[in-house]
Every structure is written in structure tokens, then in C-alpha cells.
Amino acid sequence: MLARVTQSVRAAAWARALSVAVAEAVPGERKVAVEFDDGFAAQYDYAWLRDNCMCDACMDAASGQKNMCAYDYNAPALEVTNVRPGAALEVAWAPTPLPPWLGGRSNAALASSYPPMGMVVDEASPDGWSIAAHTSRLDAEWLYEHAYAPPPPPAVCHEPPTTTWNAADLAAAGGVVELDYASYLDSDDVLYDALSSLSDRGLIMLKNVPAERGPVEAVAQRIAYIKETMYGRLFDVESTPEAANVANTSISLAPHMDLCYYESPPGLQLLHAITTEATGGVSGFVDGFRVLEDLRAAAPDAVELLSSVPLTFHYRRDGQFMRFRRPLIEAASHNEPVAFNWSPQFEGPPRLDLRTASAKPDFELNADAFYSAYGLFAAMVRDPAYLYEFRMESGDMVVFLNRRVLHARTEFDAASGPRLLQGTYVNMDDFRSKLRAMKLARTTLGES
Amino acid sequence: MLARVTQSVRAAAWARALSVAVAEAVPGERKVAVEFDDGFAAQYDYAWLRDNCMCDACMDAASGQKNMCAYDYNAPALEVTNVRPGAALEVAWAPTPLPPWLGGRSNAALASSYPPMGMVVDEASPDGWSIAAHTSRLDAEWLYEHAYAPPPPPAVCHEPPTTTWNAADLAAAGGVVELDYASYLDSDDVLYDALSSLSDRGLIMLKNVPAERGPVEAVAQRIAYIKETMYGRLFDVESTPEAANVANTSISLAPHMDLCYYESPPGLQLLHAITTEATGGVSGFVDGFRVLEDLRAAAPDAVELLSSVPLTFHYRRDGQFMRFRRPLIEAASHNEPVAFNWSPQFEGPPRLDLRTASAKPDFELNADAFYSAYGLFAAMVRDPAYLYEFRMESGDMVVFLNRRVLHARTEFDAASGPRLLQGTYVNMDDFRSKLRAMKLARTTLGES
Known part of the structure; x- marks a missing residue:
């Protein structure tokens, strides 16, 4: 008998556009809890959401490639000021100090030809700089597909069968x-x-x-x-x-x-x-x-x-x-x-x-x-x-x-x-x- | 300062052709102990020596590719009848029964389009077949280079420096x-x-x-x-x-x-x-x-x-x-x-x-x-x-x-x-x- 090792079943749910029904920041865990309109629920780390922001500043619209990476924001200092569900999840981030790897203006990296994208002058900050506030946008379908805690339902196993x-x-x-x-x-x-x-x-x-x-x-x-x-x-x-x-x-x-x-x-x-x-x-x-x-x-x-x-x-x-x-x-x-x-x-x-x-x-x-x-x-x-x-x-x-x-x-x-x-x-x-x-x-x- | 990670030093010994000065089978360990004429000594497993035989039957003279592999002999049954040092090490092997993965003529593999190379009719054997006696030849320089117990001296580290x-x-x-x-x-x-x-x-x-x-x-x-x-x-x-x-x-x-x-x-x-x-x-x-x-x-x-x-x-x-x-x-x-x-x-x-x-x-x-x-x-x-x-x-x-x-x-x-x-x-x-x-x-x- 032929042994089917993996299966590729596409759930009926995929035939329609998904959206985020409920979204809530959980500051104690530094995650955002999301529930999609088909009932699937998942959590996403603050840093992961910031990393995968799809806004025009963070992602090149023509090529779909990333303009920013973890260098450009301060992961452990991220704080959420607002979240909004919908066809795209929106997460608003507070300004942060410069990240530790750039701490103090004396750090040579600030003199690099390639400074962080989000760095702004901030006279209130001890070193005179901060990372600006930002609002991240992530498409609901993409978010569903790329869920990792937990991963999406088996219907999203798209690998072809063997x-x-x-x-x-x-x-x-x-x-x-x-x-x-x-x-x-x-x-x-x-x-x-x-x-x-x-x-x-x-x-x-x-x-x-x-x-x-x-x-x-x-x-x-x-x-x-x-x-x-x-x-x-x-x-x-x-x-x-x-x-x-x-x-x-x-x-x-x-x-x-x-x-x-x-x-x-x-x-x-x-x-x-x-x-x-x-x-x-x-x-x-x-x-x-x-x-x-x-x-x-x-x-x-x-x-x-x-x-x-x-x-x-x-x-x-x-x-x-x-x-x-x-x-x-x-x-x-x-x-x-x-x-x-x-x-x-x-x-x-x-x-x-x-x-x-x-x-x-x-x-x-x-x-x-x-x-x-x-x-x-x-x-x-x-x-x-x-x-x-x-x-x-x-x-x-x-x-x-x-x-x-x-x-x-x-x-x-x-x-x-x-x-x-x-x-x-x-x-x-x-x-x-x-x-x-x-x-x-x-x-x-x-x-x- | 430039950090030299590895070195590529060629010992003077390499300028001349190496040969095997002494070789002796150690049946209790199923290894052959070899001493080269520059004093380097190493041991080689029976099965490894058989596997790397360079004779014209085991290795295609025109392409240098192997004609045989572990399929074609019975590794755990190998016994040495003679060893001879020199510019090439020669090891003579006794005939063996068919290997376990071909045990008994009933095994379907014997009917394969690709039977073992060394299989010969042997009416004295219980299943009517055996693997023929063979003498393996391995060039001394190649053997030196490819020693693994112990590996050759650092002079044979030929990887280029970084x-x-x-x-x-x-x-x-x-x-x-x-x-x-x-x-x-x-x-x-x-x-x-x-x-x-x-x-x-x-x-x-x-x-x-x-x-x-x-x-x-x-x-x-x-x-x-x-x-x-x-x-x-x-x-x-x-x-x-x-x-x-x-x-x-x-x-x-x-x-x-x-x-x-x-x-x-x-x-x-x-x-x-x-x-x-x-x-x-x-x-x-x-x-x-x-x-x-x-x-x-x-x-x-x-x-x-x-x-x-x-x-x-x-x-x-x-x-x-x-x-x-x-x-x-x-x-x-x-x-x-x-x-x-x-x-x-x-x-x-x-x-x-x-x-x-x-x-x-x-x-x-x-x-x-x-x-x-x-x-x-x-x-x-x-x-x-x-x-x-x-x-x-x-x-x-x-x-x-x-x-x-x-x-x-x-x-x-x-x-x-x-x-x-x-x-x-x-x-x-x-x-x-x-x-x-x-x-x-x-x-x-x-x-x-």
C-alpha cells in the first residue's frame, strides 16, 4: 500500500479573507494575544511583532524586502501603547532609549555609515538620542499563517505530500x-x-x-x-x-x-x-x-x-x-x-x-x-x-x-x-x- | 595584529616517497598496525583496509572510482592471512561466508541485478556460496595521509590558512x-x-x-x-x-x-x-x-x-x-x-x-x-x-x-x-x- 507521509488539506476557512477579531497586549508576558475570526487564538512576542512590521517604512513596498531589523529598535524596552484588530493588526509602540548595543554616544556604531533607521535626537534622553515611537501593521492572514505559539491548525500545513x-x-x-x-x-x-x-x-x-x-x-x-x-x-x-x-x-x-x-x-x-x-x-x-x-x-x-x-x-x-x-x-x-x-x-x-x-x-x-x-x-x-x-x-x-x-x-x-x-x-x-x-x-x- | 587561525606547514619528510616499514595484523583488535619509514605509527581496522583497497579489481584504473563497497564483502568475518609492507601495504584476506545481509540463498538480494562482486560458488559453504579470498593493496603515501588512529602529524594539515x-x-x-x-x-x-x-x-x-x-x-x-x-x-x-x-x-x-x-x-x-x-x-x-x-x-x-x-x-x-x-x-x-x-x-x-x-x-x-x-x-x-x-x-x-x-x-x-x-x-x-x-x-x- 502506498504510505502517505504528510497531508496537504486546505480547510474551507481559507476560501475567505481572515481578520483579527480580538487583540490585547499582555505586558507581563511581553506578548500580544490575538483571536482570529475563525476562533484560532495565538500569542506573539512584542519583539517578533516589531521585527515583522509590514508598514511602508519597515518593508520596501516594491521588493517586499525588510528595511529594518533588530538593530533598529530596542527589543527588551518595547512597550505597547495601543493595539487594534482588523484586516491588519496594528500595534503602537512607545519611544525607547537607544538599545544597549548602541548605549551612549561614545559607541562607535553611532558613527557608522549605517546608523539605526529609527534613531532620533531626544534631548530628554541621557545620551541625547532615542528610538522614535512607531505603529506596526501586520496583515491578519500573514499573521495566521506564521503563528508559532501555537502554530496554526493542520490545515495550514502546505508542504506537498510525499x-x-x-x-x-x-x-x-x-x-x-x-x-x-x-x-x-x-x-x-x-x-x-x-x-x-x-x-x-x-x-x-x-x-x-x-x-x-x-x-x-x-x-x-x-x-x-x-x-x-x-x-x-x-x-x-x-x-x-x-x-x-x-x-x-x-x-x-x-x-x-x-x-x-x-x-x-x-x-x-x-x-x-x-x-x-x-x-x-x-x-x-x-x-x-x-x-x-x-x-x-x-x-x-x-x-x-x-x-x-x-x-x-x-x-x-x-x-x-x-x-x-x-x-x-x-x-x-x-x-x-x-x-x-x-x-x-x-x-x-x-x-x-x-x-x-x-x-x-x-x-x-x-x-x-x-x-x-x-x-x-x-x-x-x-x-x-x-x-x-x-x-x-x-x-x-x-x-x-x-x-x-x-x-x-x-x-x-x-x-x-x-x-x-x-x-x-x-x-x-x-x-x-x-x-x-x-x-x-x-x-x-x-x-x- | 592579524590572527592566523590555522597553519599549513609542509614537513621536509614529504619531499621523499614514504613507504610502510613494518606491518602486523593484530587479530584480537581486528586491526593492522603499521609503522612508516619516518617513524609514524598508526592502526587501521580490517574493514577499513578492505573498503579502501586500490587493486585493479576494487578501483577503476581509468576513473579512480570504487567498484566495490561494504556490500561486496563480509566485514565482521574478515581474517588476515598475510600482510606485507613496502611502497604499498598488501593485506591478504581469507575467503568468508556470505555476509549476514545476504545470508542464505533465499535472500532476495541474491536475485538482484546487482549481486556482490566477490561472490563465488562454494559447495563447501552451507548456502553454496562464499566471498572469494582477496589481496588488498593500499599505497603507503595515501595510507599515511588518511590515517585516523591516530591522524597523521600536523604537517599533513593541508587546509589553507584563514x-x-x-x-x-x-x-x-x-x-x-x-x-x-x-x-x-x-x-x-x-x-x-x-x-x-x-x-x-x-x-x-x-x-x-x-x-x-x-x-x-x-x-x-x-x-x-x-x-x-x-x-x-x-x-x-x-x-x-x-x-x-x-x-x-x-x-x-x-x-x-x-x-x-x-x-x-x-x-x-x-x-x-x-x-x-x-x-x-x-x-x-x-x-x-x-x-x-x-x-x-x-x-x-x-x-x-x-x-x-x-x-x-x-x-x-x-x-x-x-x-x-x-x-x-x-x-x-x-x-x-x-x-x-x-x-x-x-x-x-x-x-x-x-x-x-x-x-x-x-x-x-x-x-x-x-x-x-x-x-x-x-x-x-x-x-x-x-x-x-x-x-x-x-x-x-x-x-x-x-x-x-x-x-x-x-x-x-x-x-x-x-x-x-x-x-x-x-x-x-x-x-x-x-x-x-x-x-x-x-x-x-x-x-x-
């Missing part, structure tokens, strides 16, 4: 989602469906792609600019003598991801089959997130081992010396649900003497146990239960999340006929940005 | 290192000096650059391909009406870094002054690493606050919705000595309800204290004691580490004359790769 799969699941669901190349290029709705599927399952297939070099560029540029790498903007995958990279031999390539020696490995990979006349060369894909889920359930000790020791990913030839150290498994961050790094062929020695930031203080390494955990992970990603295999035909293009869905191919016989794929990459940042922006344009309210 | 500075230090050192544009393009030695200075001080200046669009591309491409971003491959900085970005207004820009909403913000930024006839617009640069050092010494509580709460960096307009959450200060990783993220104008609300992975379990947030720490950091980066200011003239190009050296400019009068800069970016990965590779080509031994 449906993990193994080979049987994907087969039962009808296999890889297929979309027509020309429709993808022409229709924003098809593009949105493609990006949504990609985000959900990690893999889509475009059909009827012209059998020539170039279409990967057009497909990528519907999403964003191309992520150039040391392999160029576009790259060929073809068997060549004395290949600088194993991808350009005819040997089998077990499931792996590309470019783990970059700080930000590509989010998307595109691979277009121009010619696949050679015998062999069956493609395989593995949902690494499902492997991780199952490993976590079956062997939590292995997960701990593989999270605690940094591996060394590198590429060291032809005037290049790329290197990045990261563990095989990384904990969820505030940007990605989970992460792992799997590209054994580009590994140097793991750093058995180092520990990751997430390693427990009492973690003690046993080298045999570490390598056994590594072997177990490697066996799982090769297990036919996870490996979804098919032969790419001329005119097929796969697009997949390089950091989630591992790709593989069996050996092919280079003498039996030509085999040429063309590929390219897109940044994870730009893919997520495009999907968020398209989703936002199709719904009422932005993501938190 | 000399932090404040405004007085940089002035006392003669200001920003200046190099001639044409020499930089023509001479590899000048290029190497430029990259070394950049790595050390974070900022260099190229002089005598033609006053036209384009030279940033040539300068970047001496290092690597250009890092394209949502602003394009190259970008102009010029005052425009209704600017989508504050950089394209004439207002002052306090010290900041660019593109903190990317997972991997640019490592290098290049800014070329084509025309600076407008009044005002003085450039300023701040070594953020020095600010961090001083903040850590003066206000460790502020460092803890700013390390524990993720900020939200975003760009949300024109079909883009970039977002990345990261704290202001990040602990040293195994890739970067330290990191910080400072781009207040592109911040959304900090996530006061979330904690970073490095936050102490008992960390409790006080919003006023957090914003005060933020204000203190902001005041320090604007303090004239750190801010090194000068006016860029037509024909000047600064190249700086975007993630270390903050850049700023004072307001200029757009009506008083034209002001046009052109800029571009290079990945941190590619910059470090180029410098490592150039250093390697100029010294005897590679970096660990």
Missing part, C-alpha cells in the same frame, strides 16, 4: 506517471501536475520526446535555469574508451545518486534516452525514502551508526579536487524531511575518527558494525523488492528527485549497438520554489 | 591585496596567488579591468564555470525604478551576504565597477569570521541564542518562492570551519518555535534576549572598527568570499551620474576544488 513506494507499490499504482512531452511544454496545468507528481513520488516519465540532443534543456527550463556542474550544463551518457567517469563505461551501475561531493547535490535529474539499441542497459529506480523508513523500523542501530560517522565524497582528477563530508543518513532538517547520501563509487575513506553533530555524546564506533550497517543499506537498495526496473526506449525521458530516488542501470553490450542518453540537473531550491509558487497561484493563501 | 581581520588590521597590512587583471588571466602563478589570498583574507581586488560588461565572466571562468542563480549568469547592479531587489535602488545597503535562501549560497562573489560617476556609493567590507570570533569571546550567550533558532530566508515574488531555514550562526562542520548567515533584508520571521540540531536540550528561548543578540550582531557588522571602506573606481573588480566577507555600500545620488556594476558568482565547492587541485600540483603530496 508518498513513498517499493517496487510492488509502484507497479500496483500503475507504474511511473507518464506525461506527454509536448503537453508538458505547452500547458501550465500539465507542468503543475508533473511537478506535483515528482514531489510526491520522486519520479515521472515524459513520453514522445524527439530522439535528438536538446529536449532536456527545454524540459528543465520549464522549471528553472539549468544547474551547471563540472560535467557542463548538459551531459551525454555513452560508453567511451578510458572514461573519466564510470557512467561512461558499459558496466552496470548499482542504484546511486549523483554529485554527493557538492554541498548542494542536484535536486532534479533529467535523463533522456536518445538511442537505446544496445543489448542490456535496463534502468532501475529505488525510492530511498522507503528504504530509510524500513531500515529505521527494522534496524534502528544501523541508522544510528550511519548517521554518526561522516563519509567522504570526492572527485579527484583532471584538475578537480572536489570533496564533501557528510554521513550516509541525515536527520530531518527544517528544509528537507530527511536526507541520505549514497554514491559509493565516489567515496573516499569514511572518517572513522570523526562524529557528526547529531551523534550521541556516548557514541562508540565499532568498525565491523559500521561496515555491516553500510552493507545492509547497500543490500536493501539493490533488493528487487525496492528496485523498479524497465527499459528506456528512444523518446523516453525520466525526471527524478536525485536525492531521493536512486538510479541504476544493468550492464549493456556496447558492441551490439549505440546507446546514448542526455542528461541535466536542476537545483532543489529552484524546483521547490517553482512548485510552491505554482501552488500559491492556484490556492487562496501562501505557505507558512 | 587570517581574520578588522579594519585596522587590513589597513596595517596594506589594505586589500591588488592584482593586475591581465596578469590574472595570463599567469597560473598569479591565479594561484589570487586564490590563496582569497582563501586567506576572503577578499582581493583586480585592477585595470576594462570598463565594459563581460570581464566578470572571464575572471570567474579562470576558476570554474559560473554559478547561475535566479538573477541569471551575470547581473547588473544599477538604480532602476520599482526595483525587484533593493540592490537596484540607490539606498544604502548595510553589510550583508547574498542568496542565503539557497541551500548552497555562492562561495565567491565578483563585482566589477564599470562606471561609478554618481556621488556616494562607498563600498564597505567586513570579515564576518572576525566578528564571530570577537562575539564568541565577548558574548557566548549571544552565540548560543543565534545558533539555536532557525531564521527564515526567502524571496517571494515574480513566480519565485525561495525559502531556506538556517540559524544566524552555524557550528563548524567537517567541510567549513564555521558558518553564518546574514542577509536581514531577505528574512521572513525567525521560527521562534523551532530549534536547530545543535541547540542544547534544555535551551529555553526568551524572545527579547534573542532579538537583543541579533541586534548586537547587527551592530558589530556595522561598527567602523570592522568595516573597511573604499570607493570603487571604474576598472576595479572585487572578488570575495560571499559567505565570510560581508559587502555594503552607502547611499548614492542616482541623479548625479551613472553607477553601474556587473557581478557574478562561483560555487564554494568549485572554488575550493580549484585551489586544492592547484596546490596539489605545486606540492608533493595530496590533501587528506
Whole structure:
């Protein structure tokens, strides 16, 4: 069965504009208590409200960027003189002395080319200056979305769903989602469906792609600019003598991801089959997130081992010396649900003497146990239960999340006929940005 | 005084080829004890030695990439039958049963398209298979470099030095290192000096650059391909009406870094002054690493606050919705000595309800204290004691580490004359790769 990890349900309430029904300062806690007209109640710190002021002085109207920051006001001295509910919450602040980091005119920062925005001459103040009174304005919907104490109701969880799969699941669901190349290029709705599927399952297939070099560029540029790498903007995958990279031999390539020696490995990979006349060369894909889920359930000790020791990913030839150290498994961050790094062929020695930031203080390494955990992970990603295999035909293009869905191919016989794929990459940042922006344009309210 | 944080001293011993003088298996510890001919002694785990075998079967001779990994042998069952010292260490391994993750022929992985490399039919084994005997070979110099128990002597610390500075230090050192544009393009030695200075001080200046669009591309491409971003491959900085970005207004820009909403913000930024006839617009640069050092010494509580709460960096307009959450200060990783993220104008609300992975379990947030720490950091980066200011003239190009050296400019009068800069970016990965590779080509031994 397909496992739905997160859900994206939009409550009916979002269809109408929200407003702040009740707002009250709570000076003892230095917070403002707010109740929205749908009943949701939250509290916001004085300093946070001042920091996120959306008035024309604090936020550049043309660019939406902030003109001020905590430098420009005195957070611990903020006092509220008035609050007003409505479509925007308004909070009036009393004048304050200069903040401690600027205390006294002797402080060198006052002579800076970049003095605080709100600083005014005030002869009544001991140092002759103060921060002016100000009224902050924060849009009610934005405030609702960005509530943090407590966070907004689950309906505001806008992150797209992630449906993990193994080979049987994907087969039962009808296999890889297929979309027509020309429709993808022409229709924003098809593009949105493609990006949504990609985000959900990690893999889509475009059909009827012209059998020539170039279409990967057009497909990528519907999403964003191309992520150039040391392999160029576009790259060929073809068997060549004395290949600088194993991808350009005819040997089998077990499931792996590309470019783990970059700080930000590509989010998307595109691979277009121009010619696949050679015998062999069956493609395989593995949902690494499902492997991780199952490993976590079956062997939590292995997960701990593989999270605690940094591996060394590198590429060291032809005037290049790329290197990045990261563990095989990384904990969820505030940007990605989970992460792992799997590209054994580009590994140097793991750093058995180092520990990751997430390693427990009492973690003690046993080298045999570490390598056994590594072997177990490697066996799982090769297990036919996870490996979804098919032969790419001329005119097929796969697009997949390089950091989630591992790709593989069996050996092919280079003498039996030509085999040429063309590929390219897109940044994870730009893919997520495009999907968020398209989703936002199709719904009422932005993501938190 | 300039503070030298790390040193790169190359011991005389490196001038000659190293070899393994003595090697002995220690079966009770499952390690091989090695003594090199310069007297350095280290131990290596059986599994690590097997993993890093450099023989033609285990490592692709043409690409230097690994053909095998822990999947392909049985780490906990490894036994040594012979070791031999010399220019390469040789370790002979006995045959082993199949590893536990493949135990029994019933295991589905044996039916995989990607079976273990070393698996051989063995009728004497209970499941009919075993992993063949093997002799591993590891070059002595490589082994020395990559020792981990203990690590090699300090002479093998090959990371380039980092000399932090404040405004007085940089002035006392003669200001920003200046190099001639044409020499930089023509001479590899000048290029190497430029990259070394950049790595050390974070900022260099190229002089005598033609006053036209384009030279940033040539300068970047001496290092690597250009890092394209949502602003394009190259970008102009010029005052425009209704600017989508504050950089394209004439207002002052306090010290900041660019593109903190990317997972991997640019490592290098290049800014070329084509025309600076407008009044005002003085450039300023701040070594953020020095600010961090001083903040850590003066206000460790502020460092803890700013390390524990993720900020939200975003760009949300024109079909883009970039977002990345990261704290202001990040602990040293195994890739970067330290990191910080400072781009207040592109911040959304900090996530006061979330904690970073490095936050102490008992960390409790006080919003006023957090914003005060933020204000203190902001005041320090604007303090004239750190801010090194000068006016860029037509024909000047600064190249700086975007993630270390903050850049700023004072307001200029757009009506008083034209002001046009052109800029571009290079990945941190590619910059470090180029410098490592150039250093390697100029010294005897590679970096660990």
C-alpha cells in the first residue's frame, strides 16, 4: 500500500479573507494575544511583532524586502501603547532609549555609515538620542499563517505530500506517471501536475520526446535555469574508451545518486534516452525514502551508526579536487524531511575518527558494525523488492528527485549497438520554489 | 595584529616517497598496525583496509572510482592471512561466508541485478556460496595521509590558512591585496596567488579591468564555470525604478551576504565597477569570521541564542518562492570551519518555535534576549572598527568570499551620474576544488 507521509488539506476557512477579531497586549508576558475570526487564538512576542512590521517604512513596498531589523529598535524596552484588530493588526509602540548595543554616544556604531533607521535626537534622553515611537501593521492572514505559539491548525500545513513506494507499490499504482512531452511544454496545468507528481513520488516519465540532443534543456527550463556542474550544463551518457567517469563505461551501475561531493547535490535529474539499441542497459529506480523508513523500523542501530560517522565524497582528477563530508543518513532538517547520501563509487575513506553533530555524546564506533550497517543499506537498495526496473526506449525521458530516488542501470553490450542518453540537473531550491509558487497561484493563501 | 587561525606547514619528510616499514595484523583488535619509514605509527581496522583497497579489481584504473563497497564483502568475518609492507601495504584476506545481509540463498538480494562482486560458488559453504579470498593493496603515501588512529602529524594539515581581520588590521597590512587583471588571466602563478589570498583574507581586488560588461565572466571562468542563480549568469547592479531587489535602488545597503535562501549560497562573489560617476556609493567590507570570533569571546550567550533558532530566508515574488531555514550562526562542520548567515533584508520571521540540531536540550528561548543578540550582531557588522571602506573606481573588480566577507555600500545620488556594476558568482565547492587541485600540483603530496 502506498504510505502517505504528510497531508496537504486546505480547510474551507481559507476560501475567505481572515481578520483579527480580538487583540490585547499582555505586558507581563511581553506578548500580544490575538483571536482570529475563525476562533484560532495565538500569542506573539512584542519583539517578533516589531521585527515583522509590514508598514511602508519597515518593508520596501516594491521588493517586499525588510528595511529594518533588530538593530533598529530596542527589543527588551518595547512597550505597547495601543493595539487594534482588523484586516491588519496594528500595534503602537512607545519611544525607547537607544538599545544597549548602541548605549551612549561614545559607541562607535553611532558613527557608522549605517546608523539605526529609527534613531532620533531626544534631548530628554541621557545620551541625547532615542528610538522614535512607531505603529506596526501586520496583515491578519500573514499573521495566521506564521503563528508559532501555537502554530496554526493542520490545515495550514502546505508542504506537498510525499508518498513513498517499493517496487510492488509502484507497479500496483500503475507504474511511473507518464506525461506527454509536448503537453508538458505547452500547458501550465500539465507542468503543475508533473511537478506535483515528482514531489510526491520522486519520479515521472515524459513520453514522445524527439530522439535528438536538446529536449532536456527545454524540459528543465520549464522549471528553472539549468544547474551547471563540472560535467557542463548538459551531459551525454555513452560508453567511451578510458572514461573519466564510470557512467561512461558499459558496466552496470548499482542504484546511486549523483554529485554527493557538492554541498548542494542536484535536486532534479533529467535523463533522456536518445538511442537505446544496445543489448542490456535496463534502468532501475529505488525510492530511498522507503528504504530509510524500513531500515529505521527494522534496524534502528544501523541508522544510528550511519548517521554518526561522516563519509567522504570526492572527485579527484583532471584538475578537480572536489570533496564533501557528510554521513550516509541525515536527520530531518527544517528544509528537507530527511536526507541520505549514497554514491559509493565516489567515496573516499569514511572518517572513522570523526562524529557528526547529531551523534550521541556516548557514541562508540565499532568498525565491523559500521561496515555491516553500510552493507545492509547497500543490500536493501539493490533488493528487487525496492528496485523498479524497465527499459528506456528512444523518446523516453525520466525526471527524478536525485536525492531521493536512486538510479541504476544493468550492464549493456556496447558492441551490439549505440546507446546514448542526455542528461541535466536542476537545483532543489529552484524546483521547490517553482512548485510552491505554482501552488500559491492556484490556492487562496501562501505557505507558512 | 592579524590572527592566523590555522597553519599549513609542509614537513621536509614529504619531499621523499614514504613507504610502510613494518606491518602486523593484530587479530584480537581486528586491526593492522603499521609503522612508516619516518617513524609514524598508526592502526587501521580490517574493514577499513578492505573498503579502501586500490587493486585493479576494487578501483577503476581509468576513473579512480570504487567498484566495490561494504556490500561486496563480509566485514565482521574478515581474517588476515598475510600482510606485507613496502611502497604499498598488501593485506591478504581469507575467503568468508556470505555476509549476514545476504545470508542464505533465499535472500532476495541474491536475485538482484546487482549481486556482490566477490561472490563465488562454494559447495563447501552451507548456502553454496562464499566471498572469494582477496589481496588488498593500499599505497603507503595515501595510507599515511588518511590515517585516523591516530591522524597523521600536523604537517599533513593541508587546509589553507584563514587570517581574520578588522579594519585596522587590513589597513596595517596594506589594505586589500591588488592584482593586475591581465596578469590574472595570463599567469597560473598569479591565479594561484589570487586564490590563496582569497582563501586567506576572503577578499582581493583586480585592477585595470576594462570598463565594459563581460570581464566578470572571464575572471570567474579562470576558476570554474559560473554559478547561475535566479538573477541569471551575470547581473547588473544599477538604480532602476520599482526595483525587484533593493540592490537596484540607490539606498544604502548595510553589510550583508547574498542568496542565503539557497541551500548552497555562492562561495565567491565578483563585482566589477564599470562606471561609478554618481556621488556616494562607498563600498564597505567586513570579515564576518572576525566578528564571530570577537562575539564568541565577548558574548557566548549571544552565540548560543543565534545558533539555536532557525531564521527564515526567502524571496517571494515574480513566480519565485525561495525559502531556506538556517540559524544566524552555524557550528563548524567537517567541510567549513564555521558558518553564518546574514542577509536581514531577505528574512521572513525567525521560527521562534523551532530549534536547530545543535541547540542544547534544555535551551529555553526568551524572545527579547534573542532579538537583543541579533541586534548586537547587527551592530558589530556595522561598527567602523570592522568595516573597511573604499570607493570603487571604474576598472576595479572585487572578488570575495560571499559567505565570510560581508559587502555594503552607502547611499548614492542616482541623479548625479551613472553607477553601474556587473557581478557574478562561483560555487564554494568549485572554488575550493580549484585551489586544492592547484596546490596539489605545486606540492608533493595530496590533501587528506
